[in-house]
Amino acid sequence: MxxxxxxxxxxxxxxxxxxxxxxxxxxxxxxxxxxxxxxxxxxxxxxxxxxxxxxxxxxxxxxxxxxxxxxxxxxxxxxxAGLGSEAPSSPKRLxxxxxxxxxxxxxxxxxxxxxxxxxxxxxxxxxxxxxxxxxxxxxxxxxxxxxxxxxxxxxxxxxxxxxxxxxxxxxxxxxxxxxxxxxxxxxxxxxxxxxxxxxxxxxxxxxxxxxxxxxxxxxxxxxxxxxxxxxxxxxxxxxxxxxxxxxxxxxxxxxxxxxxxxxxxxxxxxxxxxxxxxxxxxxxxxxxxxxxxxxxxxxxxxxxxxxxxxxxxxxxxxxxxxxxxxxxxxxxxxxxxxxxxxxxxxxxxxxxxxxxxxxxxxxxxxxxxxxxxxxxxxxxxxxxxxxxxxxxxxxxxxxxxxxxxxxxxxxxxxALPANQDSLFTYEFPLLRALSLSPPPGDLSYYTGAVRLGQQGGKTRYSLVIEVPLKELKVTEEKDKRRYRTRFSFLVLLKDREGQIVERFSRDFPFEVPSDRLQEFSKRSFLQAYYVTLPPGRYTLESAIMDQEGEKTGIRRVSLMVLAPRPGIGISSISLVRRTDPGTAEPDPEDSFRFQNSRIVPTLENQVQFAPERGFSFYFVVYPSSTDSSKPQLLMELSKDGTPIGTARPDLPAANERSEIPYVASFPMANLQPGQYELRAVVRQGASSSEEKTVFTINP
Structure with missing residues (x-):
């Protein structure tokens, strides 16, 4: 924990x-x-x-x-002082x-x-x-x-x-x-x-x-x-x-x-x-x-x-x-x-x-x-x-x-109250914002929980926070030919009784060269934390503060963790924002590793229509260790509730962690703006599991 x-x-x-x-x-x-x-x-x-x-x-x-x-x-x-009387000849003890x-x-x-x-x-x-x-x-x-x-x-x-x-x-x-x-x-x-x-x-x-x-x-x-x-x-x-x-x-x-x-x-x-x-x-x-x-x-x-x-x-x-x-x-x-x-x-x-x-x-x-x-x-x-x-x-x-x-x-x-459970000073206004009613909503961002695999009767999740950098105020420092900005966030995962079971926070100052401000504003900041949770109902609370713009945002997301089921499994489906080169020593806990690269997901679940381009989704298949048959994958794409295509691609062999990371890519040439649903079903022998995600193609 x-x-x-x-x-x-x-x-x-x-x-x-x-x-x-x-x-x-x-x-x-x-x-x-x-x-x-x-x-x-x-x-x-x-x-x-x-x-x-x-x-x-x-x-x-x-x-x-x-x-x-x-x-x-x-x-x-x-x-x-305060030790009581002793005989003059007795040795004094502290x-x-x-x-x-x-x-x-x-x-x-x-x-x-x-x-x-x-x-x-x-x-x-x-x-x-x-x-x-x-x-x-x-x-x-x-x-x-x-x-x-x-x-x-x-x-x-x-x-x-x-x-x-x-x-x-x-x-x-x-x-x-x-x-x-x-x-x-x-x-x-x-x-x-x-x-x-x-x-x-x-x-x-x-x-x-x-x-x-x-x-x-x-x-x-x-x-x-x-x-x-x-x-x-x-x-x-x-x-x-x-x-x-x-x-x-x-x-x-x-x-x-x-x-x-x-x-x-x-x-x-x-x-x-x-x-x-x-x-x-x-x-x-x-x-x-x-x-x-x-x-x-x-x-x-x-x-x-x-x-x-x-x-x-x-x-x-x-x-x-x-x-x-x-x-x-x-x-x-x-x-x-x-x-x-x-x-x-x-x-x-x-x-x-x-x-x-x-x-x-x-x-x-x-x-x-x-x-x-x-x-x-x-x-x-x-x-x-x-x-x-x-x-x-x-x-x-x-x-x-x-x-x-x-x-x-x-x-x-x-100046913090006696029951204030903060280590970092930037956490105090964030905790205070979480207690406000109605909650502040000056700053837009995304937060969510990506379900991963099962571990000993529990389920592993990635708690993700995503901040579009265009939402932050930047202050120009002309003498240094750069801009500065800074934001802080706090994430609390609470159980059904309201007790905090996980807590994360970070403070991020940025210095942006003047000639790269436009590029900076187009990007998003993303941070992920891994947790393993027993079955139960949870609430993911988060607060973010733009220190330069003095703006605050609050998000609350309900999370229901179900008891693990035997057989094959599948993670949540994540829209891919981009793919970064892998590191020489990758984090063994990182579930977004794919071949020699690292998947950067997005919670925004929106893509801009461009016929010459495509988009991708990422998920992980978890084969059953008790079934030797080969896992099968079925993907179905629907628009406004109507199926428009299916695919049955072959899954590669499992990696050293007995997992099958998978990237599904779709061309945009034959699609139109609108709301879509991607459904993925995996089968292995008599067991099966499925996952869905909804996304939008903007005009």
């Missing part, structure tokens, strides 16, 4: 956790009242932490409006459900020299005994997100994981990560009393040092959280039908909302690539981090780089960390920043309350600062005065009324 998980984007808003009768009231209040909780780090001009700020010295602004703080306190590694510190060491795309630098920095970070309730995990981002060591305080196992992450070839640690994932899945399947027993089989699971139910609960939640990260990243990759480092990062930070405390991602990479079509994903990653209370510290592991583009922007770096002011250009120079991988990494870091480490081969001092900020920071909270949840970004700023200070905090949040 492909779900987008619920995300409410308030920075550091702690989710209530089911902890039994001793649950701390503070976490419940934060989740229920939507209080904004900011973690703030303040240093002096020499980079030393300031620990004696008074409430009257700090000011928090939400969209330029000063807020009244409901609380302000210094949090330190020795903070044991509450694992309140004072947790999590560190995710993440490695991606490192060459040999970058691996060496990252390994040295990580080993230095792990050289001393970890503080109480400080847990570290090791991840690698390759083609997917992989965990090499779940959260633990076992330094021996952590050092081994870092060594593997920075020395092993990719296939080797993929196999290790898969083994760890299976153990995490076993923990999830066992659940309850078996959790602690199974967890001891994972190297370096560690202890909470608190014992009892709280320790076991923390261990179980961290294990489940890690598995959720992997599952969500996999789901997001499939649903978005693309690959980005940001998918892994957003999965890492989003799932950490399950636990309170100080949470940090140290991201070793060679820069962060953010193409134009992933800008919204970057914003969503920042928002998810702020929602979950995660700070990202980007480490450009290239060390001292001679890259002219990067170095020209980083000349004034002190202590190898980049200040917020050095990435504020993000607000005014988005295109240049996204072309600059180091600047994009810096924006991700600063916007989540961390900082960028770059242009140095010595990471010891900046990572020492990271360690300090894990243990010592301020918490400031306030109630936002939001009158309308409009999905707009609220910029946050924190000012300290003390000279020569530097403040690290989060950049802001999106």
């Amino acid at each position: 492909r779900y987008f998980t619920i995300v409410m984007i308030f920075p550091c808003l702690l989710a209530a956790i089911e902890q039994g009768p001793e649950t701390r009231r503070q976490e419940v209040i934060r989740a229920v009242t939507q209080e904004v909780l900011l973690d703030v780090v303040v240093r002096d001009h020499k980079g030393r932490l300031i620990r004696d700020l008074r409430p009257e010295e700090i000011e928090v602004y939400d969209d330029g409006v000063r807020q009244k703080l409901t609380s302000f306190r210094l949090v330190t590694g020795s903070d044991v 509450d694992p459900m309140r004072h947790l510190r999590l560190v995710s060491l993440v490695y991606e795309g490192l060459d040999n020299e970058a691996r060496r630098l990252a390994r040295g920095a990580s080993m230095d970070f792990l050289k001393d005994t970890l503080e109480q309730n400080l847990y570290v995990a090791v991840f690698v981002i390759g083609e997917r997100l992989h965990v090499l060591q779940p959260f633990t305080n076992d330094l021996v196992q952590l050092r081994k994981a870092v060594e593997r992450a920075t020395t092993s070839p990719y296939p080797q640690f993929v196999a290790e990560a898969q083994a760890i994932r299976k153990q995490l899945e076993a923990m999830e399947a066992e659940g309850g009393a078996a959790t602690e027993a199974v967890s001891t089989n994972i190297p370096g699971r560690g202890r909470s040092d608190t014992g009892g139910i709280a320790g076991a609960s923390t261990s179980a939640i961290m294990a489940q959280m890690t598995l959720n990260m992997l599952n969500f990243e996999e789901t997001l990759t499939r649903a978005q039908q693309s690959r980005s480092s940001l998918f892994s990062l957003v999965s890492l930070v989003k799932e950490q909302v399950a636990l309170p405390g100080r949470k940090t991602v140290i991201y070793f990479t060679r820069g962060l690539e953010v193409p134009e079509n992933t800008i919204e994903l970057l914003k969503s990653t920042i928002s998810a981090a702020n929602r979950s209370g995660v700070s990202v510290y980007g480490v450009d592991a290239r060390g001292l780089t001679l890259d002219a583009q990067n170095s020209s922007r980083q000349q004034s770096v002190e202590g190898a960390s980049v200040t917020p002011e050095q990435v504020r250009v993000f607000d005014t120079g988005m295109s240049s920043i996204h072309a600059n991988t180091q600047q994009a990494l810096g924006n991700l870091s600063v916007s989540t309350g961390g900082f960028l480490v770059a242009n140095t081969n010595d990471f010891r001092e900046p990572l020492q600062h990271v360690h300090e900020e894990l243990l010592t920071y301020y918490e400031a909270s306030y109630m936002p005065q939001i009158t309308e949840y409009d999905g707009k970004f609220h910029r946050l700023s924190v000012k300290v009324n003390r000279p020569d200070t530097r403040v690290q905090s989060r950049s802001g949040y999106f």
